[in-house]
Amino acid sequence: MTLRLGVNIDHVATVRNARGGAVPDPVRAAKVAEEAGADGITAHLREDRRHIGDADIEALAAALTVPLNFEMAATEEMQALALRHRPHAVCIVPERREERTTEGGLEVAREENRLAHFIAPLREAGCRVSIFVAADERQVEASARIGAEVVELHTGAYCDAWSEGRWGDRDAELERLRAMAAHAHALGLEVHAGHGLTYESVPPIAALPEVRELNIGHFLIGEAIFRGLPAAIAEMRRVMDEARA
Numbered sequence: 001m002t003l004r005l006g007v008n009i010d011h012v013a014t015v016r017n018a019r020g021g022a023v024p025d026p027v028r029a030a031k032v033a034e035e036a037g038a039d040g041i042t043a044h045l046r047e048d049r050r051h052i053g054d055a056d057i058e059a060l061a062a063a064l065t066v067p068l069n070f071e072m073a074a075t076e077e078m079q080a081l082a083l084r085h086r087p088h089a090v091c092i093v094p095e096r097r098e099e100r101t102t103e104g105g106l107e108v109a110r111e112e113n114r115l116a117h118f119i120a121p122l123r124e125a126g127c128r129v130s131i132f133v134a135a136d137e138r139q140v141e142a143s144a145r146i147g148a149e150v151v152e153l154h155t156g157a158y159c160d161a162w163s164e165g166r167w168g169d170r171d172a173e174l175e176r177l178r179a180m181a182a183h184a185h186a187l188g189l190e191v192h193a194g195h196g197l198t199y200e201s202v203p204p205i206a207a208l209p210e211v212r213e214l215n216i217g218h219f220l221i222g223e224a225i226f227r228g229l230p231a232a233i234a235e236m237r238r239v240m241d242e243a244r245a
């Protein structure tokens with residue numbers, strides 16, 4: 001089964017916002033990514049608007065020919081925006097204002113009732129609902145129970161262990177991801193993965209047979225500084241395909 005690559009363009013907006021102007025434009029980056037072979041575009045409209053802004057989501061929804069995966073917190077404000085734009089997919093993520101990045105997966109098990117009601121109108125509006133979770137059986141099973149179609153497994157702990165050379169932790173995290181990808185698939189969920197992936201860390205994740213999509217952003221936007229965005233994406237595609245073969 002083919003593995004899709006979703007390119008997250010949030011950090012093009014981070015650079016733009018450093019000066020408060022209009023460049024670099026995340027929509028232009030998204031169009032370049034489309035041409036370079038991205039199967040989808042991911043954008044996370046944070047509540048504090050630290051990178052992507054409301055106008056970016058509006059422009060992306062109008063400009064893209066590949067599916068938009070709209071990442072958002074489970075708030076009324078975000079739900080209203082998703083219902084206005086009706087992106088192909090909505091990925092519900094946890095958010096804490098003071099965090100540097102998305103530090104963990106969503107707490108689904110303790111909030112099943114609220115989240116089931118929260119995602120119902122999104123599903124009715126035709127959005128594919130995904131839940132960003134840690135590789136944790138309780139959270140994966142709760143995601144299935146609330147009616148999500150997809151879980152995206154948070155690969156941050158695995159990638160951190162890799163980049164810090166903690167090989168035992170890396171292998172343990174990979175084992176957790178492997179087991180949870182299989183478990184989620186057996187429950188009927190489509191399995192995605194992402195956060196912090198690089199050319200080095202992606203092959204074992206791309207090789208997990210149940211994983212259908214990877215969402216990758218920060219590393220690709222950084223790598224684009226050195227080799228250009230199309231080449232950075234093409235290399236990720238190559239590494240993923242090689243691991244999958």
Ligand SMILES: CC(=O)[C@@H](O)[C@H](O)COP(=O)(O)O
Nearest residue numbers: 010044071093100101102195
């Ligand atoms: C949910 C996720 O993994 C991405 O959307 C990522 O969080 C975006 O980057 P920041 O966490 O740096 O906002």
Ligand SMILES: NCC(=O)COP(=O)(O)O
Nearest residue numbers: 008194195196216217218
């Ligand atoms: N959901 C994960 C994502 O969109 C990309 O995360 P990162 O590669 O920017 O860490």
